[in-house]
Amino acid sequence: MIQRHKKGFTLVELTLAMAFVSMLLLTITMTAIQAGHIYNRGMVLRTVNQVGRDISDTIRRDFLQTNAAKISVPDGGSAEDPVVVIEDSSDKIGGRFCLGQYSYVWNTASTLDKKDFSNTSVAYTTTTGTDKTPVNLVRVDDKDGQLCQKDISTSRYPNAIDSAASTQLLKPIDTDDVVIAVHDMSVTRMTDSDSSEQLYRIKFTLGTSATSEIDTLDGTCKPPDDAESNSDFCAINNFDMIVRTNG
Numbered sequence: 001m002i003q004r005h006k007k008g009f010t011l012v013e014l015t016l017a018m019a020f021v022s023m024l025l026l027t028i029t030m031t032a033i034q035a036g037h038i039y040n041r042g043m044v045l046r047t048v049n050q051v052g053r054d055i056s057d058t059i060r061r062d063f064l065q066t067n068a069a070k071i072s073v074p075d076g077g078s079a080e081d082p083v084v085v086i087e088d089s090s091d092k093i094g095g096r097f098c099l100g101q102y103s104y105v106w107n108t109a110s111t112l113d114k115k116d117f118s119n120t121s122v123a124y125t126t127t128t129g130t131d132k133t134p135v136n137l138v139r140v141d142d143k144d145g146q147l148c149q150k151d152i153s154t155s156r157y158p159n160a161i162d163s164a165a166s167t168q169l170l171k172p173i174d175t176d177d178v179v180i181a182v183h184d185m186s187v188t189r190m191t192d193s194d195s196s197e198q199l200y201r202i203k204f205t206l207g208t209s210a211t212s213e214i215d216t217l218d219g220t221c222k223p224p225d226d227a228e229s230n231s232d233f234c235a236i237n238n239f240d241m242i243v244r245t246n247g
Contacts, residue, residue: 037232045235051180052206052239055169059202062102063243068198070100072148080189084148084157086121093121097187098145105147105161106137109181109209112173125163136170137182181209198245207236
């Protein structure tokens, strides 16, 4: 009688094979997750950089179309530093500068992050008396720079901005939004007052509005070992350019 011996995998071999497949799947999963993190961060940073370039181009064109004499000088400030800084108890709420035809108005990232817009110094766009949307960064058709002139009766700069005259340069914030916002902006005149063609240096910082995720001293996103770090959706970058007026 011929005996046939059936051959197969032993329990040990099956266990080893399953362990190998599990490790392979785990490695693939971890790689995919890491790639997703890198992709998300790259997309956010790319958006910040693209928006920064677009804003830079818009500002540069507006400076080229204005005369230096039309740029508003803030109360207590100077022509060398025409940015109006809106503060409350030394906290920067927002800012603005006015070029004579167009004005730029923003609320800072920290203001948008707090989502408390009851402060009367917070700028907002409005279509009616009650329909108010907090400003992120807007370019306003503002002849003679009225937005950089204080109201005589209140000694405050106007904070209600006609939405029909405004162009949103950064997405307005909703209740739970994290958006790209202005962390800081400065405009400095680099030429003397007798120059027929003025040069200005403009520096601004754009980043995600969740300020708890950003080291404000270094101007960088907090490292992964920080409890408040968000390596996926935190991004911040500095922009620096020289612009000129048309004389």
